[in-house]
Amino acid sequence: MESLMPAWLMPIAASTQAAKVDRIFLGLTLISAFIVLLVVGLLVTFAIRFRRGSKADRGPLPEVVSREFEIGWTAATLFIFVFIFWWAASAEIGAFSPPKDALEVHVVGKQWMWKTQSSNGAREINELHVPVGVPVRLVLTSQDVIHSFYIPAFRLKRDAVPDQTTEAWFQATKTGTFQLMCTEYCGTDHARMLGRVIVMEPQDYAAWLSAQPEGDDLAHQGARLFSERGCSGCHAPGSAVHAPSLAGIWGQAVQLDGGKLATVDAAYVRDSILQPKRDIVAGYAPVMPSYQGLLSDGEIQALTAYIRSLGAGPREIRTPGLP
Numbered sequence: 001m002e003s004l005m006p007a008w009l010m011p012i013a014a015s016t017q018a019a020k021v022d023r024i025f026l027g028l029t030l031i032s033a034f035i036v037l038l039v040v041g042l043l044v045t046f047a048i049r050f051r052r053g054s055k056a057d058r059g060p061l062p063e064v065v066s067r068e069f070e071i072g073w074t075a076a077t078l079f080i081f082v083f084i085f086w087w088a089a090s091a092e093i094g095a096f097s098p099p100k101d102a103l104e105v106h107v108v109g110k111q112w113m114w115k116t117q118s119s120n121g122a123r124e125i126n127e128l129h130v131p132v133g134v135p136v137r138l139v140l141t142s143q144d145v146i147h148s149f150y151i152p153a154f155r156l157k158r159d160a161v162p163d164q165t166t167e168a169w170f171q172a173t174k175t176g177t178f179q180l181m182c183t184e185y186c187g188t189d190h191a192r193m194l195g196r197v198i199v200m201e202p203q204d205y206a207a208w209l210s211a212q213p214e215g216d217d218l219a220h221q222g223a224r225l226f227s228e229r230g231c232s233g234c235h236a237p238g239s240a241v242h243a244p245s246l247a248g249i250w251g252q253a254v255q256l257d258g259g260k261l262a263t264v265d266a267a268y269v270r271d272s273i274l275q276p277k278r279d280i281v282a283g284y285a286p287v288m289p290s291y292q293g294l295l296s297d298g299e300i301q302a303l304t305a306y307i308r309s310l311g312a313g314p315r316e317i318r319t320p321g322l323p
């Protein structure tokens with residue numbers, strides 16, 4: 001969908017979300033402008049009509065006019081607010097719900113650069129190549145301080161926070177090169193923490209991807225770490241230690257001690273690695289040590305990609321006590 005914004009008013013709109021955001025912005029501006037003009041217009045009219053010395057009638061308003069007007073403008077205001085809330089909330093919910101088939105890109109912010117790695121193996125610094133018309137899911141984190149990943153043309157902005165993962169997604173609607181910047185003050189070179197997003201036709205993207213050096217993809221790195229760092233000692237199928245099996249766990253709901261349910265996603269895996277004793281899966285002993293400080297963000301992302309690659313089971317509650 002095309003943006004309704006004139007080009008001189010807003011940056012170029014190059015994603016599905018950008019068109020939505022611009023429509024809301026334009027809508028809010030028009031509604032506000034209408035109300036401002038109405039109020040100012042009435043103010044001026046009455047100031048002139050009831051100026052000192054004028055002969056205008058200063059008696060009370062007729063009863064019926066004052067009552068019905070009051071009900072009318074209260075209802076109209078309520079309706080406008082509910083409408084604006086619904087409009088903005090539905091766009092916001094869409095902005096947080098990436099399509100299932102999205103291409104996944106891990107983004108790590110550090111002073112002062114952006115490192116990106118696609119689930120298909122492409123690794124870049126301060127650049128991100130993506131195909132046009134394909135949803136892209138971003139999983140963000142930071143290696144040091146809080147940064148914020150901002151692509152004005154996509155109307156997309158999400159903080160990258162140390163020791164946490166945040167997510168965002170976009171679907172580019174135009175090919176071209178778009179500016180990426182950090183928009184959270186993060187130190188000396190914050191202003192130079194810039195990058196580019198290059199949106200390509202799918203066949204150009206495929207050609208670009210195949211020209212990339214043979215990187216071993218994230219899930220394979222994760223599989224290697226899984227055995228090198230000892231995860232497999234307990235979590236591999238057939239291990240003598242009673243630890244939850246990770247195969248087919250991605251996307252499922254697991255029951256935690258205390259009856260809470262958690263969905264296995266990037267944030268859950270990260271928490272489980274860094275703070276394994278905080279939320280124990282029901283039926284298991286709290287024996288796993290924390291890997292805080294022992295694994296880098298990149299390694300945690302690789303392990304996450306590996307667990308994800310083990311597949312997702314049907315969305316169901318796993319029976320407590322059974323691996």
Ligand code: CUA
Pocket residue numbers: 109110112146147148182183184185186187190191193
């Ligand atoms: Cu990173 Cu500002």
